[in-house]
C-alpha cells in the first residue's frame with residue numbers, strides 16, 4: 001500500500017522534507033540550510049542549483065529516516081518560499097543566474113516609476129497585489145535586462161521562468177513538466193486572479209515574453225512523476241502551494257471567515273474569503289488561497305515584518321535575554337508591560353500603515369521599568385500588530401472570525417498565545433502539528449492521490465493542542481490598544497496632527 005505523503009518545504013533559509021502518514025503524523029524528516037548571497041545592499045540571491053540538489057538529497061534522507069521506500073509514497077507535495085524568481089535554460093536545465101529572492105529590493109525604482117505612471121490601481125485590480133519589488137514580475141524583468149542575450153533568447157522560447165515550486169518540479173520531472181499552481185502564479189504580478197490566467201496587459205506592462213511562462217494548474221493536480229532514477233521509482237507530484245497558502249490548508253481553514261497566523265521571524269496572517277476576491281482599501285493583499293477542481297478560493301493576507309525577529313533583537317541586539325524562550329517567564333512575572341510600548345518598526349511599518357520611513361521606538365518608560373517590561377512589550381507588540389491586521393481586514397468587509405489558528409516557532413510560548421487571545425478578544429487555537437506548511441502541501445498531494453475524498457476529510461484530521469480563551473475585560477483591552485495606537489502615531493513619518 002502506498003499511503004504515505006512526502007512534502008518538500010523549500011523555505012527562505014532552509015529546505016525541509018517531511019514524510020507524513022495519511023493521518024498527518026510525521027514519520028521522518030530531513031532539513032538543511034543553504035547559502036544566502038548578498039551581492040549588494042538590499043540584494044538577496046539563492047543558488048537554484050544548490051537548492052535543487054539539496055532538496056533531492058533531503059527527499060532521500062527523509063525516506064531513509066522514515067524507513068520507507070519510494071513506492072510507499074502516494075504523492076509528493078511541494079510548498080515554497082513565494083515570489084523568488086528563477087530563470088533557466090530549457091535545453092540544459094541550468095539557471096542563467098542566481099535566483100532573486102522575495103526580500104530583494106533592487107527593483108524598487110522600477111516599481112516606483114510604474115506607480116508614478118499611474119499603473120498601481122490596474123495592477124491591484126487584476127492581481128490583488130501592490131506594485132512592490134517583493135513580487136516576481138520586476139525581478140524577472142531585471143534578469144531579462146541584465147543577463148546578456150536573455151531577452152532575445154526568451155522571445156525565441158529557449159528560456160523558462162518559474163518560482164521555486166516550478167523549478168523543483170521541472171528538475172524532479174527531468175524537464176518534462178513546466179507548471180506551477182494558481183497560488184504561486186498569483187504572487188507574480190502577471191496573473192489575473194479573477195480570470196485565472198496570465199494577463200496580456202500585465203505581460204506588456206512588465207515587458208515579459210509569454211514564452212517564458214509555466215502552465216498554471218490547480219493546487220491539487222497531476223503535475224507529472226519524478227524521473228525513475230532520482231528516488232528509485234517514479235512518484236507522482238500531486239500538490240503544490242506557496243508557503244502561506246499551504247499553511248492555510250494545513251490549518252484546515254476551508255470556510256470563509258477562517259483565519260490562520262504564522263509566527264516565525266515575521267508573521268503572515270491569511271483569511272479565507274471564499275469565492276470573493278476582496279480588494280483591500282488598506283493595502284492588504286488579495287490572493288489565491290487554493291484552487292481545487294478549477295474552483296478558486298480567495299484569501300486576504302497581511303504581514304508583520306518583525307514578530308520573532310523582535311525577540312531575536314532583544315536577545316542579540318540588546319542582549320537582555322539569552323534565549324527566546326526566556327521571554328515567557330519574564331512576561332509571566334510582570335503580567336503586562338505596564339504602559340511600556342515597543343514599536344518594532346526597525347525597517348518601517350507594514351500593513352495597514354505602509355510607512356517605510358518610520359523607525360522603531362520604546363515609549364512609556366518610568367523609573368521602575370526593567371528588562372521584564374521591555375521584553376513583555378516586545379511580545380505585546382506582536383499581538384497589537386495582529387489586531388491591527390484583523391481590524392484592517394474587518395474594515396475591508398471581512399466578517400469577524402470565530403477564532404484564530406496559530407502556528408510557527410513563536411507559538412510554543414503560552415503567555416504569547418494567551419495575550420494574543422486577550423488582545424484580539426478572540427479564541428486562539430494552537431494545533432498539535434505546528435509544521436502546518438509542510439502538512440498543507442501533504443494534504444493537497446493526498447487529495448489528488450486519492451487518500452482523502454474531500455476537504456472535510458482533511459478538516460477531520462486537524463487536531464487542536466490547546467485553545468486560549470480571551471480573559472481581559474473589554475474596557476482594558478480597548479485602553480491598551482489605544483495606548484499602542486498612540487505609540488504608533490508617534491513614530492509615523494506622516495504623523496497625524498495633534
Ligand code: ADP
Pocket residue numbers: 263264265266307308309310311312324325326327328408409410412413416
Ligand atoms: P522561521 O521559520 O521564520 O525561521 P520559526 O518558525 O522557526 O521562524 O520561529 C523562530 C522565531 O520564533 C525566532 O524569531 C524566535 O525568536 C522566536 N521564538 C522561538 N521560541 C520563542 C519563544 N518561546 N517565545 C517567543 N519567541 C520565540
